[in-house]
Amino acid sequence: MKPxxxxxxxxxxxxHDDFNRFINDSWSTQEVLETNLATLQQNIDKWHKxxxxxxxxxxxxxxxxxxGIQNSKAYPxxxxxxxxxxxxSELESLLRSEELKWF
Structure with a gap:
């Protein structure tokens, strides 16, 4: 196992709605703590990207x-x-996520 x-x-x-799912899916009661943490980190890294x-x-x-929408002649x-x-709404969600990155 690599460090x-x-x-x-x-x-x-x-x-994010999927965060808890990643925690649950990455954790196995059959594995030791170190293996669970390594799996969790790999999954979260991929998910985050x-x-x-x-x-x-x-x-x-x-x-x-x-x-483009606001400049469209068909805008109304x-x-x-x-x-x-x-x-x-998508932009607001993205900006909230971006803002939380600084905490």
Missing amino acids: LKPFHFEVMWLG SVFGFVEKKKTKLLARLK FSFLCRLECQLQ
Whole structure:
């Protein structure tokens, strides 16, 4: 077993729906503590990269889509307004996660 790198807990993980599932799925009562911790760390590292990775890229993409909607000549139509609300919600969630990274 290779040595573990230092583990860094991210507060933003607590706000994500899948976090508890990763804890439960990574833990086995049949294994020793060291093995459980190593498995947990590997799973969380992969999960973190897939869920929270590329935050700046996601934020830039959301902002561009919002700007496109707001500049559209068809903007007042309800489907664009619903899409704008959905994108705003995604952006707010992303910004909250980004803010929690500093704690």
